[in-house]
Amino acid sequence: MSRYANDTAAIEALVRPTEVHRDIYIDEDVFKLEMKHLFANTWVFVGHDSQTPNKGDYFTTEIGTQPVIMVRHSDDQIYVLHNRCPHKGTKIAIDRAGNTGKFFRCPYHAWSFKTNGCLLAIPLRKGYKDTGLEESHSVNGMAPVGAVKNYRGFVFARLAKDGIDFDTFFGNALSSIDNMVDRSPAGRLEVSGPPLRYMHRCNWKMLVENQTDTCHPMVAHESSAGTAIDLWEKMDKPEGTKTPMAMEVIAPFMSSYEFFENMGIRTWPNGHGHTGVHHSIHSDYSAIPGYFEQMVEAYGEEKARAILGESRHNTIYFPNIMIKGPIQQLRLFKPISAGRTLVESYIYRLVDAPDMLVERTAMYNRLINAPTSMVGHDDLEMYERAQEGLHSDGLEWVNVQRLYVEGEDFEDEAIENGTTERQMRNQFHAWTKYMTMSMDGGAR
Amino acid sequence: MTFPSRDDLIDFVYDEARMLDDGRFDEWLALWKPDGMYWMPLDYNQQDAKHVTSLLHEDFFMIKLRVERFKGERTFSQKPKTRCHHVIQRPFIEEVDHEAGRFVTHTPFHYVETRLDDQTLLAANARHELELVDGALKIRLKRVDLLNCDAAFGNIQMFL
Numbered sequence: 001m002s003r004y005a006n007d008t009a010a011i012e013a014l015v016r017p018t019e020v021h022r023d024i025y026i027d028e029d030v031f032k033l034e035m036k037h038l039f040a041n042t043w044v045f046v047g048h049d050s051q052t053p054n055k056g057d058y059f060t061t062e063i064g065t066q067p068v069i070m071v072r073h074s075d076d077q078i079y080v081l082h083n084r085c086p087h088k089g090t091k092i093a094i095d096r097a098g099n100t101g102k103f104f105r106c107p108y109h110a111w112s113f114k115t116n117g118c119l120l121a122i123p124l125r126k127g128y129k130d131t132g133l134e135e136s137h138s139v140n141g142m143a144p145v146g147a148v149k150n151y152r153g154f155v156f157a158r159l160a161k162d163g164i165d166f167d168t169f170f171g172n173a174l175s176s177i178d179n180m181v182d183r184s185p186a187g188r189l190e191v192s193g194p195p196l197r198y199m200h201r202c203n204w205k206m207l208v209e210n211q212t213d214t215c216h217p218m219v220a221h222e223s224s225a226g227t228a229i230d231l232w233e234k235m236d237k238p239e240g241t242k243t244p245m246a247m248e249v250i251a252p253f254m255s256s257y258e259f260f261e262n263m264g265i266r267t268w269p270n271g272h273g274h275t276g277v278h279h280s281i282h283s284d285y286s287a288i289p290g291y292f293e294q295m296v297e298a299y300g301e302e303k304a305r306a307i308l309g310e311s312r313h314n315t316i317y318f319p320n321i322m323i324k325g326p327i328q329q330l331r332l333f334k335p336i337s338a339g340r341t342l343v344e345s346y347i348y349r350l351v352d353a354p355d356m357l358v359e360r361t362a363m364y365n366r367l368i369n370a371p372t373s374m375v376g377h378d379d380l381e382m383y384e385r386a387q388e389g390l391h392s393d394g395l396e397w398v399n400v401q402r403l404y405v406e407g408e409d410f411e412d413e414a415i416e417n418g419t420t421e422r423q424m425r426n427q428f429h430a431w432t433k434y435m436t437m438s439m440d441g442g443a444r
Numbered sequence: 445m446t447f448p449s450r451d452d453l454i455d456f457v458y459d460e461a462r463m464l465d466d467g468r469f470d471e472w473l474a475l476w477k478p479d480g481m482y483w484m485p486l487d488y489n490q491q492d493a494k495h496v497t498s499l500l501h502e503d504f505f506m507i508k509l510r511v512e513r514f515k516g517e518r519t520f521s522q523k524p525k526t527r528c529h530h531v532i533q534r535p536f537i538e539e540v541d542h543e544a545g546r547f548v549t550h551t552p553f554h555y556v557e558t559r560l561d562d563q564t565l566l567a568a569n570a571r572h573e574l575e576l577v578d579g580a581l582k583i584r585l586k587r588v589d590l591l592n593c594d595a596a597f598g599n600i601q602m603f604l
Binding site: 096192193194195196197198199200201220222223224226227228230231232235244246342345347349355358359362363365366367370371372374376377378380381382 | 484486487492494495496497498499500501502503505506508509510512513516518519520521522594595596597598599600601
């Protein structure tokens with residue numbers, strides 16, 4: 001067994017106040033423990049309920065590396081089940097999405113299950129007579145995850161049966177989901193098309209950290225955003241030419257250090273936090289005709305202004321998603337191994353809002369987060385170089401010291417300078433907490 | 445070239461691919477109409493380019509930006525530079541409208557991209573919608589449908 005298993009002291013020693021050990025990124029044993037502990041004890045994003053609008057609709061995904069099915073049962077509730085037949089282990093659903101009707105049927109021996117996972121039927125059942133099947137695990141059907149919560153359409157699950165409850169885990173951090181959903185005059189989002197899927201040969205946490213790293217855009221993205229600005233300025237165009245949507249999206253990546261310092265970072269307990277407290281790279285988009293009027297009609301002017309006045313940049317829901325309220329986007333960082341991460345970038349349509357909003361959202365997604373984008377290339381190049389560089393024995397520690405203050409208390413909500421690395425430290429604090437929560441303790 | 449022949453259309457598609465393989469981007473940019481669009485759908489048989497995500501859906505300004513970016517000193521993902529290679533099947537001529545000066549071809553092809561020790565092979569179909577502009581064929585729309593459009597890719601750096 002791994003040298004870190006059930007050794008809370010060894011895990012805790014990987015995180016220091018201002019630096020973290022490279023094994024957090026490159027050690028496969030640490031990765032396995034993340035899957036066993038961190039991804040079991042936290043509330044992990046599964047999917048959006050608009051991906052399964054009708055009874056029997058299902059969607060296959062993973063929580064950590066665990067294959068699961070999100071399905072809408074006949075009671076209209078969303079269930080999250082382990083995607084495994086209790087008989088021989090066969091994955092029940094292979095399609096990424098579909099409708100299974102009233103039951104799931106295993107393609108191997110035709111055991112069938114209700115859409116809440118309960119065993120429905122076994123062919124030739126009499127062969128199990130007097131064998132004690134009733135006492136086996138198999139008779140329980142497809143196992144549900146420990147707990148599920150549908151929060152305003154966003155479905156989260158906790159693998160562990162017992163543990164922190166949803167509201168305590170997220171606390172005030174839910175305000176970012178609220179703001180994203182409230183941007184719909186109907187108070188509802190719908191997923192729009194399939195996600196971009198982008199394979200990264202790096203550790204999943206590098207992506208999460210990068211979401212609140214505000215000292216890299218003007219450096220790493222000079223090649224894309226910087227070139228775009230140069231090209232646009234040099235272009236021969238009539239006076240008063242309107243800045244195209246693509247330029248509005250890409251140019252703010254070249255904003256100054258001062259811009260990012262002033263925008264602020266807020267951290268919440270349990271590893272959550274967001275950039276863009278006061279303003280963000282999304283603040284100066286052109287108004288979409290008719291949208292504000294629809295919002296005023298739905299919410300009244302004061303509340304409409306408050307909703308649209310929030311311009312949060314990236315909100316991290318620890319451990320592995322980021323959402324962008326003003327862009328109605330969610331990025332899921334799916335861990336595959338210590339050195340491999342699948343990124344899925346979803347976009348949502350604001351129900352009852354003008355189509356031009358989702359047009360901008362789709363444009364943002366493909367310009368910034370596609371495997372065929374330019375901005376995404378800038379980032380991935382850096383992650384992959386870091387993943388390789390960390391194997392250097394020259395130094396074993398990664399620095400997360402920027403604007404560190406002695407005695408930081410991550411149980412307190414805080415707002416700080418937008419270039420602080422406090423949110424990264426906040427994540428590592430939570431990482432240690434949920435990694436060691438269910439360990440027996442003590443070195444073996 | 446008032447009436448391009450079948451061979452002219454076929455040669456156009458081959459020449460375009462060769463320009464990309466040779467890195468002759470300025471010549472390649474000259475093949476485009478200023479209102480031309482380059483589209484790589486994300487979904488099989490995708491119809492809507494605007495309200496759902498595509499891999500690429502870019503106008504001539506963005507196409508030029510990509511070319512400029514390739515050349516940039518601080519384009520770190522292009523150090524060292526990517527090379528690409530097209531193997532194309534003889535294009536099918538889908539539509540010929542001499543009166544409107546509008547022509548459409550369909551071209552199955554294999555595309556290889558390489559950088560450092562990595563090599564990626566993609567299979568795709570290209571749809572070229574071409575127009576005659578001042579006697580020369582120009583691209584109004586190039587749509588590239590990847591066979592595995594729904595797979596998870598690493599960086600795809602060049603134009604297909």
